Amino acid sequence: xxxxxxxxxxxxxxxxxxxxxxxxxxxxxxxxxxxxxxxxxxxxxxxxxxxxxxxxxxxxxxxxxxxxxxxxxxxxxxxxxxxxxxxxxxxxxxxxxxxxxxxxxxxxxxxxxxxxxxxxxxxxxxxxxxxxxxxxxxxxxxxxxxxxxxxxxxxxxxxxxxxxxxxxxxxxxxxxxxxxxxxxxxx
Numbered sequence: 656x657x658x659x660x661x662x663x664x665x666x667x668x669x670x671x672x673x674x675x676x677x678x679x680x681x682x683x684x685x686x687x688x689x690x691x692x693x694x695x696x697x698x699x700x701x702x703x704x705x706x707x708x709x710x711x712x713x714x715x716x717x718x719x720x721x722x723x724x725x726x727x728x729x730x731x732x733x734x735x736x737x738x739x740x741x742x743x744x745x746x747x748x749x750x751x752x753x754x755x756x757x758x759x760x761x762x763x764x765x766x767x768x769x770x771x772x773x774x775x776x777x778x779x780x781x782x783x784x785x786x787x788x789x790x791x792x793x794x795x796x797x798x799x800x801x802x803x804x805x806x807x808x809x810x811x812x813x814x815x816x817x818x819x820x821x822x823x824x825x826x827x828x829x830x831x832x833x834x835x836x837x838x839x840x841x842x
Contacts, residue, residue, distance in 0.1 A: 778839045
């Protein structure tokens, strides 16, 4: 008299063989109801996508308006206002990177990661990333530099490597006392 709903069952089969493998006795089947696990995974995926979308749009808008401010569209900014707007833009960029990281983790978990390999210089990428984080480091009294043994060309996903460097250096900025040195070398 109750309502019936679809269930998802995962089946595993293993042969049952005598110790020396001389004779097969049969097969053991294990049935496991994974309906709830799949529903939880779907809900988690939906949640991550909606939250990331709901966060990404306003952050992108904030960054766009700050760009307008920095270009003087609403009037010329003082030096202090320019510094503050630049720090807000840097912070918004970090929040956007965190949202992208959350999405990447979800994609990795659901095996939907798209890697776009191309040749690029890790040294140049590290230098650009460190420069973008310098205002944050300077505000904390931390100096930063990149030491490199040359261009260090690799073939990888440049966006993912950039986010990796930004995360590592960003964490270093939070915890460093005086100096951060990013070393790039071919191993």
